[in-house]
Each structure stands twice: as structure tokens, then as C-alpha cells.
Amino acid sequence: MEYIKYKRGHSSDIQRGTSCKGVSNNIIKKFSITGKIGITIVFLFLLIGIFSNCISLHPYNVPSGSSLESPSLVHWLGTDDLGIDLWAQICFGARVSIMVGFGTALLAGLGGSLIGIFSGYFGGLTDKVIMRLTDMMIVLPDLPVMIVLGAFFGPSVRNIIIVLALFSWTAPARIVRSKVISVKEEKYVTAAKSYGANFWHLTIRHFLPNILPIVMVSIIQLVSRAIVAEAGLAFLGLGDPTSKSWGLVLNHAINFRGIYFTDYWKWWVVSPIAAITLLVTAMAFIGRDVEKIVNSKI
């Protein structure tokens, strides 16, 4: 397992070889305190999302109290205008937001990587076309296009994931491409090629172990971006109104006329904002740490 040798970059970092297993084992240990806190928070949200039905005393879609009750022992975070428990909605929203976040990130990360590998390995016209395409996606201001696509495809969680992924695959694709190009020139790869190793073999044996860490970093970064983008779409009224994501709860709250002149905002606006901020920040801390660790390996 001594494949993972990295090409010497411009920096004078010491070249190091390490095993794949080693990386994953060491990662947690190498996390800073903030990173560990981040992991704990994300893990908690995951649990909340998965067991949302058990954690909350009330259903997330049926009124269980009167309208706009303030937080109490019965309704921990109060209720919204329909009298639906907000804690239940936040719990269920965790599921939706995490689904959108990770769904988008995985779809974009894996798809983008695959495209990147193609582009980097084959070069030539394939590369040209793909690079033009990524240029175009970067050039297109994402939000307006999302508005148009959202209006066209109609909002549903699945479509939102697809639309968001459509706009996020370029970053991993570019990173992976340049990595593959550099790995392609490595002696052991050219050697394997001369022995007749085909594309898939090279990809699985040589490229994947090399790009996995950087893909991981970009997937983690994409998660928070997707969660925020979904909230933004919901804020503009383009989310999936039946999904009950955090963005939608917030959208309902902010668009409640005169919300700032009442006390309702204290629980109705604050709780989804807190949830979004917390999860997104936690993801960011994890991302930074993973990036640091991966970079130190290079």
C-alpha cells in the first residue's frame, strides 16, 4: 500500500508516504477541539434527524396546541401560527436539511469527481469540453438560474437536490482533474499503464486513493453550502413548501406580517436560524480540520 506518493509541489513540504487506513484512523485524533465539537454537533443533528419521531412529543405536521404559544414544558420551543410544535418541526427539519445537504454534496462530489477523472485522464477534446462546461457553470450566477430552474422543475426535495448538485459539481471536478493530471505523470502510474492497465484499473488502484481525501474535503464543504442554498431558496419562496425544512420554517416566520412587533420572533425566528447556523458552522469546522489534515499529508 505504498502507492500514495504525492508529487513534489512548489512548497518545500517533506514528501511523506502513508497508508489509506492510517489516514482515516488518525483523522479523528488529529482534530482540533473545534473540530471535535463540530463532529459532536453534526452527530447530534443526525440522531435528531433520524429519530425525530421519538424525540419530539408532538407531530411535526399536525397542530398540537393553540397558535403561537410561547416556549413551555409542553412545547419546548413554542408553536407556530397553526399551533404546530416548533421543536418537532426543528427535529424533522434536521432530517430534511441533512438530506438536502448530504444528498447534494454526495451527488455533486461523486459526480464531479467522476467527471474530473474523465477530464484529467483523457485530456484532449473531452477535457476541453468539460472545462468549458465548468467555466460556464461558474460563470452563470447560480441563484438566478436556480430561480428559473426551480420555477421550471417545480419544487420538491429531490429536485432541489438535483438543482443544487447541478451547480456544485464543478468545484470537486476541477480539483480532481488537476490531481489526476499530476498523478497520471507519476512513474508508477506510467509504469502500470505500460503494462497494459486500463482506465478503470488505474482509476480504482491509483487515482481513487489519491483523490479520496480531497474529494472528502470538498464534499464536507458542499454540505453546508447546500443547506444554506436550500434555506435561501426557501427564503425567496422557491423551496419545497411541503418539505418543512428549516429554511421553510424560517420563511414562514419571517413572512408572518408584523413578526418583529410581536414576541413570536423570539422562538419562531430564532430557533431555525440557530439550527441552521449551528449545523453549518459545525460542518465548517469539520471541513477545515479535515482539509488541514489532508493538506499536511501532502
Place this chain on the structure above:
Amino acid sequence: MGKGLLKKASEYLITFFIIITLNFFIPRLMPGDPFTFLSSEEGQITVTYTEEQIDKYKAYYGLDKPLFVQYASYITNLFKGNLGYSIYYNDSVVRIIGKRIPWTVSIVIISIILSCLVGTILGSWSAWHRNGIPDKVIYAVMIPISEIPSFLIGILFLFILAAKQGIFPLSGGISTFAEYNNPAEKAVDIIHHAVLPVLTLSMTRLGEFYLLSRNSMVSVLSKDYIRTAKAKGLNKVRIIFRHALKNAMLPIVTRVFLSLGAIFGGAILVENVFSYPGLGRLMREAVMVRDYVLIQGIFIFMAVMVLTMNLLADILYVKLDPRVS
């Protein structure tokens, strides 16, 4: 290099062509048409056109012709510099967009400059004190800031600084119908209105520039010549700004140009929060009323803007990077 540039330029042209084609078809693929208004927002009213009126309007705007005929006339008009006449807003698209451009472009540019400057200074400082207390504190503050969506920051600002404290105006780009004694007063008024949108936009970009410059600086600061400079006992500020920053600048400068697309996107949300009279709000409206012509116009403007910036970034990269020749 000249040949390379030419090639690059032609690539950009192709990209541009694809974009303008997408611009034509995407809006027309959306369900609904510019003339059907059957429902309205709560408490609002709407005039509902009769079938005869709709036919008349369709003929008037050439929307009754086959799609490819419309496409052909769209392309020819485009080359003549004619972006058409807005269906909903009843004005020439160039004029409508022209009136909005200064607002959006100025807050976008000021925000980029501001976030880049502050981000770079903080990043450099942080990198110098790497792993010290200030670095850790700034780092821990910057990460959430870079992740919180712009509209949330905007709403927060609007609520605290404008509504509760009354330091800044609630909305708009300029005091409506105010009479000024001199141009300076007017400028102050405009700046006063722009503070919150600019601040919001800058905040969302600040983290990005901070992290970028910090990373870039950290790697530069570990270079031999910096170590030498340090050993020589040169002034800290001098080292940072004279030697290190010059070399760490490259990724920052290119990022400035590349982040333009994203910041335009952010401007849409922020303009909606502050009712700022820019392109972002117009864009949303145009999509809502299916004003095909105007949607095309705004997209083209944004695409040209961002493409130009990318091209500039490419050129600058070549100019600034000693390794690329």
C-alpha cells in the same frame, strides 16, 4: 502568449453563445406566460386580460411566431445591441437595466474591495500569529461568519441597526424626493443607504478572503527568504506587506474576480431584504411575471460581467505569476 489569449477569447465567445442560447430557451420553457394573471398576492389586485387582449399582446411582442423565428430575431437584435422591449415593465430593457446597474455594481464592487481588504489584513495578521490566541479567536469567529447566509445577516442588520436603533434607513438606495443643497449631501445620503447592504455582502465574503489569505500567507511565511528577512530583524509589518503579501497576493486577486458570480447571487438576496433598487430585485420580479425579454437582458448582462472578470483574472494571472510565461 498572444495566440493563447486569442484562443482563450474564442473559448469565451463560445461559452457566451451557449449562455445566450440558454437565456432564450430557459425562460420560455417555464410554465405560464407574461399575460395570464388570474390570481394575486394577498390583498393585492390584478387586471385579468381577455383572450382577445392576450392575442393582441402576443402579436405585438412577436410571441405568436414560431420559436425558432423568435430565436433568430433575438440573436440578430442582440448583435445590433438591441436587448428588446420589456413586456411587463413597458420600457426598453437597456434603459431598465441601465438604471439599475449603478446600484448593484457599486455595492458589489465596494463589498468585494472591502471584504478583500479586511479579509487580507486579518488573514495576514492571523498567519503571522499562527496558532496564537488572536489567530485562534479570529479563526473561530470567521468560520461561522463565512457560513451564515447573507439574507440572515441582512435581516439581523435590518432589524437591529435600522429598525430598533434607527441608525440606518430601512430600505431603498436614496432618500426619495429629498432635496439636497449640494452634491456632497446627496453622496452622503446614498452612502448612508448603501452601508447596510454593503456591510451584509462584505460580511458574507469576508470569511472566504480571510481563510484564503491566511492559508496563502502561512505557506509564504514558511519560505526561506521570509525566514531570512525575519532573521535579519526586519520590521514585522514590513515583512508582511512588502515581502510576504506580494507573493501571497496571487490567489487572492484571482479569487476577487472569480467570486463575482457568487456575489451577484448574494446581491439578489440582499437587495430583496433591503428593497435596494438593484438588478437582483428586478431579476426576481422578472422571473415572477415571466418577462422573457427582461430575463434575457439581465442574464446577458450578468454573463458578460462575470465572463469579463474571468478573462481579466486569466490575464492577471499570467501577468502576476512569475512561473507562467
Place this chain on the structure above:
Amino acid sequence: MFWRIKNIIIAIVLAGLMLTEIAGCSNSERTVNKDNESSKPVVISLEGGDWGYPTPFSHYSRGPGVFKMTLIFDSLLERGEKGYIPWLAEKWDISKDGLEYTFTLKENVKWHDGEPMTAEDVKFSFEYFAKHPPVSNDLTVDGKSFIKSVEVVDAKTVHIKVEKPLAIILGKIGNARIIPKHIWEKVDDPRKFNTPEAVIGTGPFVLKDYRKEQGAYKYEAFKDFWGPKPKVDILQFIPVSDSVLAFDKGEIDITGITPDILSKYEGNREYKVMKNPAFWGYRLIFNMEKRAELKDKEIRKAFAYAIDKNELVEKVARKAAVPGSAGYLPVDHIWYNKGVKNYQFNIDKAKALLKGRKMSFNLLIGNSNAEIRIAELLKISLAKAGIEINVKSVDMKTRDAAVKKGNYEIVLTGHGGWGNDADLLRTMYAKEKTSNQSPSADGIPGYSNEQINELCKLQLIEMDPAKRKDIIFKLQELIAEEIPQIPLYNTTGYIVYRPYKYDGWKYMFDHHEVTHNKLSYLDVK
């Protein structure tokens, strides 16, 4: 070097602080001045927003564009608090057969440019509108022009012949705007005519400034206005991000509020609160072409019983609404029949009507918050009766397109105009292929009822208002019994203003916005 930078930064920060300080000072001085001088002109500020250049041809079809245009352009009649009142026409006469209308115009009416307004202008306007329909076209019934000819008898008398004797014609003619012949006769493309000349009318206000990108308008009272004296000297529309915040800060002078913040203003002498008439509403339309089982009256009734309108009013509208009348015309309509069948929320009755049948429908809604909330509640309560609802939410335009094409099973839609002439029942419920002058588009897909069709036709040609009212009352009862669609609720909403600043707000008999009423700004009793 570091110090230099530091100094520069400090200087910039200081300068910035000073600038904001200066701005703050000058602002407060300005407002103080305004309050001190009582002889100053009355300036009313309202929530702005771009609704187009206020000519009859280029204001926007959505939103308050129409009313901004009507401030400038007068019509023969005006909509008062009780009904139509004489305006540019001093008096009028309708021939016995209902085919000829003679209007006598007010004297000494001047256009904003000083030219006198004459019968020629009226004739010209009507003929011009036939050629170039304005955005809001009153001179058609079912999409066809009903004007046969317009003759000028003398400078102040116009004689109009119409195609058919219809009950609604007087209101329609009365509502058409009069535009100056000497300006518009040269205009071939009115949609693109947006010079200052295009906003010359006879109305009480003159457009002084319009800033499209800001969404700001400034009107000034017209000195030579023929009619009641304008009580407002300057009327301006300014952009606001949140109207209640803006009202609180005194930036605008009237705003709509929700019941949740009512307590803040009610009982406070500084403010006055008014409740809007319920002329804006949501309804549920059944598509009986797509789902033939909805032709069964029992099922429609089951829907009506299984929907808790009071809950919708209480939760979604925050009590600022009234439950919809099954007979369609809302409580505040001048011809509302309070005797129509009332479907009290009753799940058991609904279940009994369904006879154990389980059904499932797709409900199409727009993406506004209220609609989403309504759909959520409908889903819950209908499920209790055994009707499963799948909600699909799309943006407004997509929904409207679906309504137009009949591409839905059940659709939720909201619109204004519920206070309009009762003829809207015909365009909404009668089957004969009608227009989409009213927001209903093409009636109710797949639904036709002989009796309703007959009564609708009758009321249209009944020229005696009292008799016509009887027919409309009967029609409402029939509609309530048939329940081909379900009016959910009509919003009332509250408005608040500062009476010491301005206290002239009045409603029109058929509209829910005081700010849209020209008479609100004029000195009429």
C-alpha cells in the same frame, strides 16, 4: 509604514462616523421643520413600489398600478361609498330599451395642460380604446366590445349606442378613462408612449416625478381641478422594506397591520384603526372534467362540511378575515344574501355524505405562505373525513397557467374583485363559453347547471336594479346549494393611520383599499 496604515484606517473610520453623524443631523432637522410649520402643505406618503408609468396603457396589470393611473385620469362616473356617483358626467339618461345612453358633461373641465375637456375627447377615448385596448379594459363584455357608436351631440353632450341592453353597462362606461384627444390622436403605439405628455389627464393629481427603479412616485394636486378641492397637496409613494416598520418611523402615513399587533395601536389616541371590507378571498375550484366523481353534489358537499373555515380564518388569517359564503358574494358585498345555506364544519356529516368512500385528490396551490398554510390545514381536516389530499405547490404563474388550461384536479387560488358587480357570478358559474374578464377564467370546468345558467342570463338583461337584486339573491341560494366551488375566506385586514396627520380615508363601495380611492384625497363631505 504600519503606523501610516493605522492612521489612514483611523482617519477613514472617523470620516465615516462623521458622515453618518452629519446625515443623522440633517435628517432630524428636516423632520423637525416639517412638524413645526403647520401652514406647510399636506404631504402624504404611502408605500411605494414600481407599478408602471401611470397611463391607461402602460401601468402594470398586477398591483396598484390601476389606481395610480386613476389619480390622473378621470372617468364619467366615480365609485363612491354607496355606489356610482356623477363625476365627469354631471347627469345621464338611459333610453327605455336600454340601448342608448346620453351623458351630460361637467363644464369647465380642464386638462392638466390647460386645454378644455369636451365631448370630442370622450368620443375619441372610446374609439381609441376599441382600437388599442388599455390594460384595464372596461368597454367589453365577455371579451367583445359592446359599444356600437359614440356621437358628439354638442360640446358637453355625448350619445352612446350599445349593442345589447345589459344591466352592467352603465358601470362599465362610467369606469372607462377619458384621455385627451389632442395628445393621443398622434400616438400609434400607446404602450410605448411614455413621455410627460402621456400623463396629462383631468384628474385631481399631476404626476411630478416617477422613478421606476426606486418604485417612487410623486403627485401634486392639480390647481385647476374641476371638482372637489384636493385635501392633499403632495402625494408620494416611497419604497419601504417593511411597511409596519416604516409606519412606525413615520416614513409612511398608513399601513396594513395584522391582528397580532393590533393592540399596539388600538386604544391609542394617536392612531386610528379601520377594518377593510372583505373583498379579497381564497377559493377552492373543483375540476369536474378531470375528476368526474366531483360532479356528484354529495361529494362536493362533503368537502364543504369537512373544511373548517373558521379554523382557517383563525389560524392562517389570524382572524383578519370572514369565512367565505357558499353563495360566493362575500358578507360586505352590497348584494350579499345572508340566507344562503351555511355549511357548518361537521366531519360526521361529511362522512355520511361520502358513505364510506375513500378518495384521493391532487390539490394545486401557489407558493405563498398563506396558501401553503391553508393547504396544510385542509389536508389534515379532509383526511379526517376520508379524503386524502396530495398538495403540490408551484409559483403563482405556473398555477395560473394550470387554472387557465384546466390542468388540475382541485386548485386553490386567491384574488381580489369579490366586491365587483354581481355579474361576476355569471362569468364564474354560468356555462356558456364566457370570457375571462373576471379572475375566474372559464367558469368551473365540467360543471353546468341549467337553472344557474338561466338566472345568470336573466340578471344580465334586467335593467331594474330591485328586480335584478332579487335574481342575484336567488342565484346565491342556488349556488350555495350546488356548491360547485368553495369560497374559503375573505380577508378583511386592518389599516392604521395617524388621524392628526390626515384623516380623509374612505372606502369605495366595491373595493377594499382606502388608498386606492381617489375620494380619499379630496374634500367631499
